[in-house]
Amino acid sequence: MKLEDIVRKLDLEVTSGEKNLDREVTRGYASDLMSDVIANAEKNDISVTLQTHLNTVAVASMKELAGIVLINGRRPEQETLKRAVQEAMPILVSPLSAFEVVGRLYGFGITGMKG
């Protein structure tokens, strides 16, 4: 499923990385611990987190994730947004909780099982 479809279906706010919304997503990863994401996330995953810190983008770029969904209406910090724009890393904001966002993504067929 493409990021832009997810954006539409979950009514997400796009704060960066508009030109990369055509990325294809098949798997999701939800974690707020950077070490965890580094160890377990896979390329093209969509990451669900409430961490608005700069590290989130750094790690996402390193792991070549498709995009980041910030939950609970959290907005990226200034530095984070700057870096995300630089790297054209999509940061998408949702007012829903992690559980709801993940639940809905799961309903779209995006699983958390290893590819």
Add this chain to the structure above:
Amino acid sequence: MTRGLKNSLPWEEILRTLHAHTILNDDGWLGDGIARVYGSDLMSDILSFSKPNSLLLTGLINPQTIRTAEMVDIAAICFVHGKRPHEETLDLARKNQLPLFCTRFSMFEACGRLFAAGLVDEEGFPGLPESKGRGDDR
């Protein structure tokens, strides 16, 4: 006081959905079932969620997780990604009579499955269509 929450899953079903096994549990520790799940790896986030009688999904196995759970009256914790806590954490959980479970699924997969099984996250009374509110948004 609420009775008959339609989307309240009994514990056996929750554990089955998560393919979870019990790390620590004893008679009477668990209530009848829960209708709320919260997934988080941040203490301050768990603290501000503070809805009692919920199941916490987390990857944090340090003893502070137990303390945090105690502060906001969480009913039980299920560690994700096959993570297992160490003795210090187990001791504290035992003292607090807090049931601990473990699932091999990632946070994403665990939340996805529970959501699909019909648990609501926020306070919602799904009995009547009009009242499917989402409670307060934090």
Add this chain to the structure above:
Amino acid sequence: MNRLKQLHKVQELVYELKIRDAAVREVFTMSPDTMMTQVRQMLRGQKITAAPVIENGTLLGIVSVEDYINWLQEGADDCPVSERMSRDLVTMYDDEPMVFAIQNFEKYRYYEFPVINRKSGKLEGIITKFDVLVALLKALDIDYYKMEIGQYDGTHFFNDVSADQSRLEFAYSVPKAGIGAGGEVASKLKRNLGYLGIHPNIIRRVAIATYEAEMNLVIYGGGGTIRANLDGSCIRIEVADEGPGIEDIDAVLEPGYSTAPAWVRELGFGAGMGFSNIQNSAQELDITSAVGKGTRLDIVIPLEES
């Protein structure tokens, strides 16, 4: 709990509890064009004596076993329930005290009342005498449990003791130690407040605020002291350390602001929400700090649910 005390407690509860505390939310309803011949099966199947009749979410009336019996007795033709239902409804609001339900059960012959949500005007549930009984038993049970964990029912502690002024203080010293011990004070304080019968919502707020402050003490402050002071109206928590102090107090109050090193973040802390959580739990938060001297937090939380 001796019999007389128990009776008084029930009388209190009947006024304290609300209709919504006893009402059952899953209501079996019928549409106005349900036929009378179906009524018996439906009521019997659900083990109820009456069902509200709803159309597009609006409560039109109620059909009871008595309506069915009357219809049978008259030997009337089959017809939709809308023709035989009672439109003269006695309903209750979800926020009314439960004593109103008891009064209504006595006044009318009905076995159940539909419960309306005052804000939305919609049917929210239904209440029977049995539901009232269960709600009371549950509430008593909770009280009983509280009694068991402390021999004394401290709920009215400040009313029971005689003094011009009463004050309780719990003082704790938090040693300079690893992050492992953090939270012990919050836990002890939480238990103490439980013994005093303080409302669980208030205990939760105190727990959250104390826990966050204690973790700050342990992670950044190098240990210190926590003093919780209660009088009849509020609890004042003073958290003090002689640590490095806070350079920019306004900054730390900003949600998300954090100076936490990586190892702290990996344990799930350092998201910069600590002070926000304290502020959201408390009525007042005062921070006094000087670099190199230390920090003091004064947290005030009211003891009554507003």
